[in-house]
Amino acid sequence: MKATVFHGARDVRVETVPDPAIANPGDAIVRVVNAAICGSDLWPYRGTAPWQPGARLGHEFTGVVEAVGSGVHAVRAGDFVAAPFSFSDGSCAFCRAGLQTSCEHAGFWGGQENDGGQGEFVRVPFADATLVRIPDAVRADERKRVAALALTDVMGTGFHGAKAAGVSAGGTAVVIGDGAVGLCGVIAARYLGAERIVSVGHHPARLEMAQGFGATDVVDSNDPDAAEKIKEITGGTSAVVEAVGQQSSLDLALAVVRDGGTVSFVGVPWGMSTVDFRRLFGGNVALRGALAPVRAYLPELMDALAAGTIDPSPVFTHRLPLPGSPDGYRAMDQREAIKVCLDVSAA
Template sequence: MRATLMYGPGDVRVEGVPDSIIRHPTDALVRVTASCICGSDLHPYHSMSPEDGPARMGHEFIGVIEDIGSAVATLKKGDLVVSPFAISDNTCEYCREKMHTSCSHHEAAFWDTIPDEGGQAEAARVPLADGTLVKLPVAVDSSLIPSLLTLADVFGTGHHAAHAGGVNKRTNVTVIGDGAVGLMAVLAAKRLGAEQIILMGRHKARTDLGLEFGATDVVSARGDEGIAQVRDLTGGHGTHVVLEAVGHMPAYDQAVGVVRPGGIISRVGVPQYEEGPIGFGSLFRHNIKLTGGPAPVRAYIDELLPEILNGSIEPGKVFDVTTNMDGIPQGYKDMDERSSLKVLIKP
């Protein structure tokens, strides 16, 4: 079978690899019918040491179950399923508390840490299949597939940012970042009732989509100028909630600059720094809360799925390019150069 491997910075290849097979009774073998490139995949694309490669890539996919282990009880061959980016049993104490990313089962993991498996491939072995996979009530060629694929990570992550930040109709919101996760955070904030949503981004095609998703204002300036513009839009106060969807220190500094006293900064951009200012002069002085983390998207699928199925939300609009497996290396390049927002892959 074919799969995507990263050998080092800027070096992505699609190559033949050994076929994925059932290894444990709780496994399912899934033929991948849709996957995508994530913004977080660009972090190793910039910095992965060649000594750590080649690494299998991809943690968001939909597919058809081709085989199941003897202990799999809730799924069967032929089911169309979506796989979250974290493997979980959906039964442990943490999963019951909707913290699937901290599942205590010994096989629990992020896809990026499972050897010889990944979603940007023709097939994948899914551990803990009963807990991880969610059956989809549509056909494999449904027009809803792009939106359903966002449940694997990007929409669930945007929702997690808004949920962790306590967004509701009484809060105003700043979203920092006009990448796919930032745009999904806009959609999630609108869905949860926020009436003022300020999107900080500088790419017009993306911020236009943000306006379609529910942003009320766009601020393209960064740094002190951007902070001042957000504060002007909020009567000088800043916003109750800031959803930081970038992961770099300047974005965190902007979040600190635009949050109002007593507000909440919710981070879901994978941090590319060890620490940020949290002391008296930044968070402590004004009772600002800091939250966020890897999104337990499995916990949100049941809530978000019906609105995708009935068409009331369409997060799949975040995909602006569709390619096959041969186009994956170019897809990475285009996303890195920001000529593409998010690339959908149909093997």
């Protein structure tokens, strides 16, 4: 089969790799229909994460079940399914508590040991606990089918950020970051009923997209007075989502949250080194996060997508065939694309 393989900084290639096969009774083989390139994939691409040549890439995919092991009962061949960015056994204490990313047997797609989502086929361990069936109404609708891909990571992560921050109906939310996760955080805040939503970023086109998703106000994060402007708009908010993962965005989040509020950080941390513990202590501010248990949210989000309540499909600004994935990486690296959808096979 063909798959995207990491060879070094800014060197990813689509090449032939071994086909996956059922290894355990709980396995399923999924033929990938759509896969995504994530902002976190750019860390190895840029050479800032220590990946080894030969690693598979991609942790977001939807596809059709081709075969199942003898122990699989929840899905069957022909089902159209979504896979969260990590697999889990569904039976340990963490899974039962809805924290599947801490599962005792959890793993992540790609790397040296597992199939990556950016390939033609994926072996899925713990298929019954990991895979979520996509409704026929979504499968039949091209726009919703692409939107379902976002649920496997960025939409689920944005939703986790909004939930962890305590966004509630009639309330106010601030979402820092105008990447795919931040934009999905705006969608989530709107879905949860926030009355006022402030999107903070520095790309005008993305902030305009945030307004289309339900942001009532936008603030340029590069403005030296950004914190004061946010506080002026909100009058102080108890729910702040940090969706970037950098020191400056965390500092801004702590500056604008009001006493007694919560900052949830769901941007993959890169370069964060300090936390203003005096601010947390003196203001009774909670800092929560981070790695989203997307599997816990997938059924609710899938129902919302099918009902037309959410639609994160616009975050995919570029669509390419699987052989074009190196071009997709370049487009995201150069900020030409927010997120890339790879069309791998027919649904």
